[in-house]
Amino acid sequence: MKRTLAIGDIHGGLKALEQLIQRIEITEADCFIFLGDYVDGWSDSAQVIQFLIEFSKDHDCIFIKGNHDAWCEQWLEKGIENQPWFVNGGQETIQSYSQFSDAERAIHLQFFRDMRLYHLNEENQLFIHAGFTSMHGVTKEVHPENLYFDRTLWEMASTMDKRIKKDSDLYPNRLKHYNEIFIGHTPTIRYNSDVPMQAINVWNVDTGAAFTGKLSAIDIDSKNVFQSDTLQSLYSNEQGRNK
Numbered sequence: 259m260k261r262t263l264a265i266g267d268i269h270g271g272l273k274a275l276e277q278l279i280q281r282i283e284i285t286e287a288d289c290f291i292f293l294g295d296y297v298d299g300w301s302d303s304a305q306v307i308q309f310l311i312e313f314s315k316d317h318d319c320i321f322i323k324g325n326h327d328a329w330c331e332q333w334l335e336k337g338i339e340n341q342p343w344f345v346n347g348g349q350e351t352i353q354s355y356s357q358f359s360d361a362e363r364a365i366h367l368q369f370f371r372d373m374r375l376y377h378l379n380e381e382n383q384l385f386i387h388a389g390f391t392s393m394h395g396v397t398k399e400v401h402p403e404n405l406y407f408d409r410t411l412w413e414m415a416s417t418m419d420k421r422i423k424k425d426s427d428l429y430p431n432r433l434k435h436y437n438e439i440f441i442g443h444t445p446t447i448r449y450n451s452d453v454p455m456q457a458i459n460v461w462n463v464d465t466g467a468a469f470t471g472k473l474s475a476i477d478i479d480s481k482n483v484f485q486s487d488t489l490q491s492l493y494s495n496e497q498g499r500n501k
Contacts (some may be wrong), residue, residue, distance in 0.1 A: 260287040263484075264385060265475045266454070266463035267324065267442045268292075269299030270350060272306045273493065274473040274486035279313075282475060282484045290317060291377060291478075293442035294324025294387035294406060297354075298347025299468040299498045300489060303330070304354040307366050323373035324387040324442065325406040331370035334363055347468065347499050375405045383478060384436040388412075388443040393431040412444050415457035433458055440478065447471045453483055468499045 263282065268275055282288075296310065297303035313319065323331075329343035330351055339348065355363060376386040376396050384396065389411025392398040399405060414430055422428050433439070439460045446455045447466035454463045454476050465485070467473040473486040489498055 260289065261285075261480075262289040262291060262379075262478045263475045264291045264293060264440045264461070264463050264478055266293055266465055266473060267295035267445075267467055268297075268306055268473060269295055269326070269347065269468035269489075269499070270297055270303035270306055270354065271300045271467050271473055271486075271489045271492065271498075272302035272309060273300075274467060274489050275306060275309065277486040277492070278473050278475055278484060281486070284317070286317075288317065289320070290475075291320045291385045291440070292322060293385060293440065293463055294322045294373075295326045295442060295464075295468075296321075296324070297330045297351045298326040298343070299350065300493050301350055301354060301496055303347075303351040304358050304366065307369060308362075311365065311369055320377050320385070321369075321373045322377060322385055322387050323370070323375055323406055325403075327370055327373060328403070328406060331367065334367040334370065375402060378436070382437045384439045386439065386441055389441060390432065395432070395435040406443070409444050411439070412441060412457070412460060412462055415460040416449070416455070418458050420458070433460070438478070440476075445469060445471060453485070470500065 296306050329340050332338050378384050387406040389408035390396045390399045391404050441462055442464035445464050445466035446462055452471050454474055463474055463476055465471045465474040467489050472488050475484045
């Protein structure tokens, strides 16, 4: 049976990604939707990108762009070291590229350029890194960077009164457009959860791999969850973004 698996923020944790792929016990029929933030944090950011490029040659993959990916793309293209990026994992990403040739970096740059800002499937399920602010949905978003920076969608969904029905005037218009929304960007460990969280029709799959959490994948139909060990245990000599 074909599965579609949404995978949360990796943040340079190649060891966790390889472990997660093994635990999923993938088949050739499976589809993978990566929700962004492949880089910045642990020491294998460039190696994660190389792994994903090779992995996508044999498997059905969709890659969503995260804010850290946008920063890394800017650096690869123009050499710009955005200061917020540099102090939030960018320094480790730059170091991870020290053994990569100009030709390999060019391939990675194209990989970043080809990433989608969102994906909407036939079941009206939306996959996006962060969120969107337009009450009319993602296609009406005025500022594209909101799609990988916005946190208000998750904040709104996570604080909603569960008794409010979808046909109520009080139900947020943003949430009415899609059957389900799968996001990353805001670690669930901030809410004392190390597994993907559901709030109304929004699923948050970022379980804090950049910090003290695990890397997670969720089967979007069965809602079965697969996880790596904590990144701290896999990279015991590093701090990730726990500095």
